[in-house]
Amino acid sequence: GAVVSQHPSRVIxxxxxxxxxxxxxxxxxxxxxxxxxxxxxxxxMLMATSNEGSKATYEQGVEKDKFLINHASLTLSTLTxxxxxxxxxxxxxxxxxxxxxxxxxxETQYFGPGTRLLVL
Amino acid sequence: DQQVKQNSPSLSVQExxxxxxxxxxxxxxxxxxxxxxxxxxxxxxxxxxxSSIKDKNEDGRFTVFLNKSAKHLSLHIVPSQPGDSAVYFxxxxxxxxxxxxFGTGTRLKVLA
Numbered sequence: 436g437a438v439v440s441q442h443p444s445r446v447i448x449x450x451x452x453x454x455x456x457x458x459x460x461x462x463x464x465x466x467x468x469x470x471x472x473x474x475x476x477x478x479x480m481l482m483a484t485s486n487e488g489s490k491a492t493y494e495q496g497v498e499k500d501k502f503l504i505n506h507a508s509l510t511l512s513t514l515t516x517x518x519x520x521x522x523x524x525x526x527x528x529x530x531x532x533x534x535x536x537x538x539x540x541x542e543t544q545y546f547g548p549g550t551r552l553l554v555l
Numbered sequence: 556d557q558q559v560k561q562n563s564p565s566l567s568v569q570e571x572x573x574x575x576x577x578x579x580x581x582x583x584x585x586x587x588x589x590x591x592x593x594x595x596x597x598x599x600x601x602x603x604x605x606s607s608i609k610d611k612n613e614d615g616r617f618t619v620f621l622n623k624s625a626k627h628l629s630l631h632i633v634p635s636q637p638g639d640s641a642v643y644f645x646x647x648x649x650x651x652x653x654x655x656x657f658g659t660g661t662r663l664k665v666l667a
Binding site: 437439441467469477478479481484526528529530532541542543544545546547548549551 | 586587589591596597598599600601604606644648650653654655657658659660
């Protein structure tokens with residue numbers, strides 16, 4: 436299997452507080468995890484790529500000091516939204532990659548169920 | 556610059572018939588393509604993938620076709636079932652990057 440969990444599923448917080456979201460691969464080890472953000476009726480936007488034991492690689496336009504990513508083990512990555520503001524309200528989804536075993540060793544990403552963040 | 560496009564935002568199909576979802580891409584470096592299904596407020600669920608060395612991959616009711624010359628892929632679902640109603644995203648990647656570029660999604664509605 437390839438199950439990815441996320442916690443919490445929903446969080447409501449006050450403006451200025453920090454929120455931590457956990458992403459776990461439950462039945463496989465993932466050297467690479469990804470964090471996405473999805474706005475209503477839009478596609479998934481990659482925020483950052485996280486490799487175990489090293490610093491995350493952020494996409495252009497994503498503030499690394501605002502969205503702190505820690506990939507402490509092969510099964511756990513965390514995203515911390517620091518000093519959250521209403522514009523950070525969104526649906527955050529993580530994924531973990533697993534080698535598909537194809538001819539070129541492609542990796543398939545398996546997604547968590549997502550976290551709905553609402554900042555008041 | 557939208558490298559992966561799903562030009563049909565929605566599609567309605569009668570139960571039991573075939574659903575065909577389309578996806579076009581512009582980057583010729585893409586060599587791995589995937590389809591995901593997504594329900595509201597949930598993460599995407601992996602459905603099927605295809606490497607650029609193939610032009611067809613089949614898994615149960617789902618078949619993905621890849622036309623490299625046209626930079627086009629499609630997902631066929633047959634027979635369609637009401638439970639297939641969801642938003643379908645195609646994604647593309649280049650070997651070695653592990654980064655996916657997602658299309659904008661097509662909302663499929665299967666009518667009972």
